[in-house]
Amino acid sequence: MTDAAIPSAFDLTGRIALITGSSRGIGRAIAHGLASAGATVVLHGRDPERLEQTRAEFAADFDAPRGQAGSVHEGQQYGPRVHAVAFDITDAAAVASGIAHVEATVGPIQVLVNNAGIQHRVPLLDLAVEDWNRVLDTNLTSAFLVGREVARGMVARGRGKIINVASVQTDLARETIAPYTVSKGGIRNLTRAMTAEWARHDIQVNAIAPGYIHTEMTQKLVDDEQFNSWIIGRTPAKRWGTTDDIVGPALWLASDASNFVNGQTIFIDGGMTVTV
Numbered sequence: 448m449t450d451a452a453i454p455s456a457f458d459l460t461g462r463i464a465l466i467t468g469s470s471r472g473i474g475r476a477i478a479h480g481l482a483s484a485g486a487t488v489v490l491h492g493r494d495p496e497r498l499e500q501t502r503a504e505f506a507a508d509f510d511a512p513r514g515q516a517g518s519v520h521e522g523q524q525y526g527p528r529v530h531a532v533a534f535d536i537t538d539a540a541a542v543a544s545g546i547a548h549v550e551a552t553v554g555p556i557q558v559l560v561n562n563a564g565i566q567h568r569v570p571l572l573d574l575a576v577e578d579w580n581r582v583l584d585t586n587l588t589s590a591f592l593v594g595r596e597v598a599r600g601m602v603a604r605g606r607g608k609i610i611n612v613a614s615v616q617t618d619l620a621r622e623t624i625a626p627y628t629v630s631k632g633g634i635r636n637l638t639r640a641m642t643a644e645w646a647r648h649d650i651q652v653n654a655i656a657p658g659y660i661h662t663e664m665t666q667k668l669v670d671d672e673q674f675n676s677w678i679i680g681r682t683p684a685k686r687w688g689t690t691d692d693i694v695g696p697a698l699w700l701a702s703d704a705s706n707f708v709n710g711q712t713i714f715i716d717g718g719m720t721v722t723v
């Protein structure tokens with residue numbers, strides 16, 4: 448999509464967007480889409496090498512001069528529209544200093560996408576409490592921690608957009624993924640709780656709930672012939688989703704085109720959650 452093709456309500460020129468877990472997968476696609484709509488993007492991840500690789504690719508697409516090198520640890524400014532920062536979203540102190548660093552070096556965050564997440568597949572009877580906590584911390588508590596730090600500035604400025612990444616597992620359970628299902632169910636109600644307190648400050652908080660999307664997180668499932676054909680059969684659209692399928696709804700919720708949309712969870716699932 449070129450800037451010229453984007454209607455003005457979807458234009459993000461001059462807005463700063465932080466997308467957690469954006470060195471790959473769905474987060475990367477969302478970050479690329481928001482940058483294509485004019486946003487200044489702050490890429491985020493844990494693995495500095497992977498983050499730097501994505502940062503360089505984005506810089507080639509969006510920044511001039513192109514592809515300056517540097518350390519992602521220091522969150523340096525690389526050019527006008529692409530930045531990168533590494534911190535652990537499960538560590539409250541790291542989140543606070545990471546957000547403060549972004550706002551001091553890049554500027555006020557106007558769009559936050561709480562995207563980073565993990566999966567852990569094991570039957571409930573075999574599930575260790577440490578793994579339960581790790582999934583809940585990474586997928587749910589992190590959205591509270593990052594959302595809280597970013598919302599402090601949004602509330603003070605009286606404007607902002609927060610997009611939490613949920614899942615079809617927000618609505619549907621499946622064997623072996625209990626903590627993931629619980630975390631994504633929690634994301635829907637966290638989105639509602641944030642709305643209850645922050646909508647009055649002109650902050651729109653919504654969630655997007657992807658269906659089965661082919662990424663590194665789901666590669667094992669794609670490779671499993673039986674599971675793969677079950678997914679295709681179970682999805683009315685008869686295919687896996689792609690990361691590009693997520694970009695349009697994310698752009699809508701990041702932009703002025705959704706200024707009276709509050710607390711919703713938008714399923715992007717090829718119809719999976721409306722059929723048996």
Ligand SMILES: NC(=O)c1ccc[n+]([C@@H]2O[C@H](COP(=O)([O-])OP(=O)(O)OC[C@H]3O[C@@H](n4cnc5c(N)ncnc54)[C@H](O)[C@@H]3O)[C@@H](O)[C@H]2O)c1
Nearest residue numbers: 468472473535536562563564614657658659660662663664
């Ligand atoms: N792929 C799917 O089918 C699917 C479906 C529904 C929802 N989702 C959700 O979409 C989001 C992205 O999924 P994906 O498929 O792109 O996964 P992915 O594994 O490709 O990417 C996840 C990203 O999160 C980052 N991350 C994980 N833990 C982190 C931590 N503690 N601190 C900082 N970064 C951390 C990883 O480094 C990675 O960049 C997740 O929230 C996932 O639950 C995915």
